[in-house]
Amino acid sequence: MNFETVKLREQPGVLYVTLSNPPINLMNGTMIRELFQLSGFLMQRKDLKVVVIDSADPDFFIAHFDLDELEAGLSDPAMAGRYPDMNAVQALALNWQNLPQITIGKIDGRVRGGGLDLALAFDMRLASQSSLFCFPAASGHFLACGGGTTRMLLAAGPGRE
Template identity: 45%
Template sequence: MQQGVATVTIDNPPLNLLDGKLIADLRRFAAQVRTDRTVQVIVFDSADPEFFIAHGDMHFLSGAAPMDAGDDLPPGTNVVQAVNEEIRSLPQVTIGKIAGLVRGGGNEFVMALDMRFAAIGSSGQAQPETLMGIYPGGGGTQYMTALIGRPRTLELILGAELADAGLAERYGLINRALPAGELEKLLNEIHAA
């Protein structure tokens, strides 16, 4: 941590899959940082230049991985919804530094953050669930609608299109699309502030 800014680097090889291990780590982090008054800003980035978070664990759909989030949550809440809501409700400002692909459950995670900045030429966001005959089950329909409105949400979810940084910025999925070097500079300025 540096001057009230904590950086959380997603590092879950080989694809930064949003699986039970990563979700448990994120939930544990959220519980620990929630009452830490020394942390005012949390920046989420990725150790993998190709994938911020590739997608949710497909074993959640097959039943091979438990989707239940636990007894402490409202009935019907799944573990992806749980982690997204726990991160979304943190009192600190949360920022996503997106320099790779983020799809499905990963995109739902970044949409739960307060702000998102993406690298031009290397980032892309998508909700590809409809290609598999399912719907975004981790909050994607709610978060995306709140960010960009119903018509654009329908376009991106039903079309399962990968939105590059330029389209994501135009539609309002991210705050700003920047060249990779400027993205790093912007976040360094946040650390210095």
Template identity: 45%
Template sequence: MTSSFETITTRLDGRVLYATFDAPPINLIGPELVRDLVTLLGDLAQPGSPRVVVFDSADPDFFIPHVDLTKVPAYTAQAAKAGGPGDASLGMLLRSVSQVPAVTIVKLRGRARGAGSEFALACDMRFASRENAVLGQIEVGMGAPPGAGALQHLSRLLGRGRALEAVLTSADFDADLAERYGWVNRALPDAELDDFVASTAQRIAGFPRDAVIAAKAAINDITLPEPAAVRADAAVFQHLVSGDNVKVRAAELFRRGLQTRSPAELDLGTTLGDLEAAD
């Protein structure tokens, strides 16, 4: 690994790369983080790249809370560099995350909502701190459906009823409930999370690489959504996110402290439920 990043710190431990999101103040998805992801994906496609990547966060409160709502066009333009102008969406970038030859593992502490949850869903496995992890798909509460993979992944992982519950309520899910629903592989006590993930990553990294890649590719063929479905979700999101409902609700959320380390952001699932009903 030779690239340097503005929003991701990396550490190589044998055949395992640890990639830590570090984009103050709260790890929002903006153009800088998307640019770094595009570069990292390019590195992981090279011969001799790490066999396993573990993603975590330097911020104990936030894994990735959601996109930066003030920079949607800017991060979309950066995402286009992963697949070209015809695939200018975060959803298609995250589909590329699912397809890298490395095995991708999320070690989840803090809040992963909206596109943060969608990033975690795009990775191969998710292990969450029982005490400190929170997941949520907040988009419907904002005024648009998810557009970067949640509709596809949650429907496959949770089943129809639970996927509808997760998406339509825009509520927060703690790690235990997320595990029971299938949103994460396992919820573990926080004190055990680091050792468990490290052991799992090293175990996989020690197996023959061709077998690991072939097995992952076969499971991807069965479970990943088709590109057309991802593009369709992205198009609906991009249309509605610029609409009046989102503008009005976002303005009220910003007034309450959205995208800061405020109670409104920390408890965003509750905050969305408290907003005035929209037509």
């Protein structure tokens, strides 16, 4: 598989996925389509037990969804595939959440918006001390729509007194 925004390196039982969409690793339609293709590939690769996802950019795991493509990308039915009632980011996160492999996000730098929605769908997230996590929807006065707010609550667990 040749991808534009995703680089793959395979070792026995492990697939290393490096996200690379310079200059700041924006999530865009191309990255979403490639990650959908990769999730389909992974569903058929039972020999792969672990998928480790990192970024080629030390400052940005995924900056956020490319705002120039936001409206078109989130409503593109071709990207949502079998989930027609969901936007592309929600459907992508659900695909990755349901992979048979253990998915590990190796996060260094900023992860925001759609990137955080995706990272929260991984089984584990390991972050450097310099990592920054952000939901820009709250300060941008728009609805967070990738499913990350729900996943964040589930990852944090119930409050205890």
